[in-house]
Amino acid sequence: MQQHNKLHYVNKVYQTEAYQLNIIEKDDNFSTDPLNENMEKLDDTLLAAHMGAVAEHDQRTSETAALDQRITALEVHKIAAGAYEGKGSEQIIELGFTPAAVLVARCVDNCTGLAVTGHQYGYESHMLIAVAENGFKVGSSLNTGGFNFNNAGTRYHYVAFG
Numbered sequence: 001m002q003q004h005n006k007l008h009y010v011n012k013v014y015q016t017e018a019y020q021l022n023i024i025e026k027d028d029n030f031s032t033d034p035l036n037e038n039m040e041k042l043d044d045t046l047l048a049a050h051m052g053a054v055a056e057h058d059q060r061t062s063e064t065a066a067l068d069q070r071i072t073a074l075e076v077h078k079i080a081a082g083a084y085e086g087k088g089s090e091q092i093i094e095l096g097f098t099p100a101a102v103l104v105a106r107c108v109d110n111c112t113g114l115a116v117t118g119h120q121y122g123y124e125s126h127m128l129i130a131v132a133e134n135g136f137k138v139g140s141s142l143n144t145g146g147f148n149f150n151n152a153g154t155r156y157h158y159v160a161f162g
Contacts, residue, residue: 019045078162088141088152095135099160102136104129104149106156113149136160 013034014023019041022034080095101116113121115129115136122128127139128149136158138150149156 078160080160080162081158083155083157084138086138086141086148086150086152086154086156088150090137090140091150092132092137093135093158095160095162097162098133099131099136099162102129102131102158102160104136104138104156104158106149106154108154111149 014025015021016023021038021041024034078097078099080097080099082093084091084093099117101114103112103114104121105112113129115121115131117131120127120130122130122139127137129139130137138156141148141151
């Protein structure tokens with residue numbers, strides 16, 4: 001009988017270690033049974049590997065689709081942050097999208113104002129901050145004791161949410 005490395009002797013038959021395939025020796029009586037057992041083992045092993053690969057592919061496809069949905073949802077919402085310099089007269093700050101809300105801050109005295117779609121920030125008839133198409137607008141300066149967002153030469157910071 002030949003010497004084989006890493007063999008197991010099971011049910012009077014030598015088998016390979018990894019897949020327990022039957023080893024047929026030169027002096028064995030020929031029988032198709034060990035060969036058929038080998039084919040069944042190989043078929044089962046290959047089928048299991050294939051099914052595992054299919055399941056992994058399906059899982060990755062599902063995860064990719066979920067990620068695509070999240071990205072699409074995030075792309076709908078836009079955020080812009082920046083600064084502008086006041087001019088004293090009404091001006092429009094272009095953002096490239098129409099925001100749903102704009103928060104403007106004047107850092108000198110921590111004065112802030114918030115305008116949302118359909119609701120400007122300001123006094124009865126005087127708009128200080130308002131949502132506009134593709135951006136927002138700030139009104140002309142008032143003598144209101146400091147609650148202005150467009151004083152000439154003053155720097156203002158904003159965050160806009162689309």
